[in-house]
Amino acid sequence: MLHFQLVSTSGTKYDDEVYEVLVPTRAGVVGIFEDHMPLISAAQPGVLSVRKKTNDPDSAMEHFAINGGVVEVDGKTVRFIADDITTSDEVSEQEANIALKRAEELVKNADSQVALHEAHRLLHHSSAKLHLAQLKKRHHR
Amino acid sequence: MAQTKIIQRRIRSIKNAKQITKALEVVAASRMRKVVEAVQRSRTYGNLASTIMERIAHSQEARQHPLFSRAADKPTLYIVITSDRGQAGAFNSNIFHLTIQSAKTERYRPQVVVYGRKGARFFAHLDGIELKGAYEDIADMPSVNVFAPLIEMIDEAMADGQIGAVKIIYTEFISPLTQKVSSFQLLPINHLMSNNASTMEQSAQQRGKTVYEFEPEIKDVLDEAIKLYFEAKLMQARIESAASEHAMRMVAMGNANRNASDLIDALTLELNATRQAAITQEIAEITGGAEAIAA
Numbered sequence: 001m002l003h004f005q006l007v008s009t010s011g012t013k014y015d016d017e018v019y020e021v022l023v024p025t026r027a028g029v030v031g032i033f034e035d036h037m038p039l040i041s042a043a044q045p046g047v048l049s050v051r052k053k054t055n056d057p058d059s060a061m062e063h064f065a066i067n068g069g070v071v072e073v074d075g076k077t078v079r080f081i082a083d084d085i086t087t088s089d090e091v092s093e094q095e096a097n098i099a100l101k102r103a104e105e106l107v108k109n110a111d112s113q114v115a116l117h118e119a120h121r122l123l124h125h126s127s128a129k130l131h132l133a134q135l136k137k138r139h140h141r
Numbered sequence: 142m143a144q145t146k147i148i149q150r151r152i153r154s155i156k157n158a159k160q161i162t163k164a165l166e167v168v169a170a171s172r173m174r175k176v177v178e179a180v181q182r183s184r185t186y187g188n189l190a191s192t193i194m195e196r197i198a199h200s201q202e203a204r205q206h207p208l209f210s211r212a213a214d215k216p217t218l219y220i221v222i223t224s225d226r227g228q229a230g231a232f233n234s235n236i237f238h239l240t241i242q243s244a245k246t247e248r249y250r251p252q253v254v255v256y257g258r259k260g261a262r263f264f265a266h267l268d269g270i271e272l273k274g275a276y277e278d279i280a281d282m283p284s285v286n287v288f289a290p291l292i293e294m295i296d297e298a299m300a301d302g303q304i305g306a307v308k309i310i311y312t313e314f315i316s317p318l319t320q321k322v323s324s325f326q327l328l329p330i331n332h333l334m335s336n337n338a339s340t341m342e343q344s345a346q347q348r349g350k351t352v353y354e355f356e357p358e359i360k361d362v363l364d365e366a367i368k369l370y371f372e373a374k375l376m377q378a379r380i381e382s383a384a385s386e387h388a389m390r391m392v393a394m395g396n397a398n399r400n401a402s403d404l405i406d407a408l409t410l411e412l413n414a415t416r417q418a419a420i421t422q423e424i425a426e427i428t429g430g431a432e433a434i435a436a
Contacts, residue, residue, distance in 0.1 A: 009183065009186055026356075084256060
């Protein structure tokens with residue numbers, strides 16, 4: 001088992017033993033199990049997933065929308081910090097949709113390279129939130 | 142009678158002032174309670190960011206990074222966190238005092254970025270420092286975006302070699318009755334390694350075995366990690382300062398409120414005495430007059 005700590009500026013979102021953590025990094029999604037090689041990586045805006053027990057099906061996984069962040073793995077512990085982490089309880093599909101539309105607007109109207117970069121990041125973040133909301137809906141069906 | 146009128150007027154004005162201090166005290170207390178919860182959260186985040194940063198700082202790649210090396214022979218940038226409003230006891234003057242003390246030890250003219258209106262006014266008139274920026278009306282628990290311009294500025298100034306170190310001067314919240322003015326070295330990050338020798342050796346041994354892999358590239362990871370680290374530390378400093386500000390205001394206003402009550406008590410006694418004196422005087426005059434007629 002792995003110890004997983006997920007902390008954002010608004011507090012600890014997750015702090016418990018888990019079987020597997022799926023982290024979206026810039027080099028693709030990384031699945032982390034016990035005794036993973038020591039790793040420090042920059043995360044990509046997306047959905048981070050946690051499997052608590054070995055036999056849990058995908059539908060029992062817990063998901064979080066993240067806007068980036070840094071993950072540190074030392075084989076026994078996974079630490080993840082990001083300034084904005086959304087749990088599936090906090091997300092609403094409607095709001096995520098609106099945010100996504102707004103981000104798309106921003107990408108279209110970006111007038112500088114920096115603004116475009118920011119807008120893209122926002123776009124990824126809101127689509128991650130939307131994804132999270134849809135995952136949640138699927139479970140409740 | 143003129144005397145009693147004056148005393149009555151003074152009592153009334155002190156009563157008004159007392160109402161204001163009472164209101165400020167109650168407001169400060171409730172705001173402090175809210176912020177204190179956030180202090181705990183920001184500490185958790187800040188500590189975790191420090192832990193990760195410490196791990197990174199030990200890697201070979203990080204040692205070559207300019208932000209981790211020894212402080213260059215360059216001016217220091219001070220980030221000073223003050224309040225927008227006064228009536229908080231010695232909150233701002235403690236901060237100013239420490240800033241001036243630290244600035245005196247600098248070899249170069251230090252640069253200052255200040256948060257809070259009180260600080261902005263103070264440093265605008267201060268000689269011997271270079272005011273780089275002043276931000277006002279920052280929320281108690283701001284969003285991380287508030288610090289984006291500052292972080293960008295630090296990145297640029299470090300890259301251009303304008304500054305060699307960055308320190309945050311803020312008020313640490315210990316308890317509602319105790320707060321401490323502190324100075325935290327944000328850059329260079331090597332202080333983490335020399336912070337305390339005994340735990341250092343232990344952890345260095347553990348870390349000797351752990352060689353971290355960086356993915357996708359050390360530069361990307363470092364950029365992201367440093368940004369988060371800055372945000373975490375600035376956020377923590379801001380929230381701790383806000384909690385301290387409210388705590389100090391609460392105590393200061395509580396004292397003012399008590400002083401006002403004491404004054405009212407003393408003045409009420411004086412008022413009664415003067416009124417009684419006036420009455421006695423009047424009776425004495427009447428009886429004196431009656432006796433004169435009778436005689």
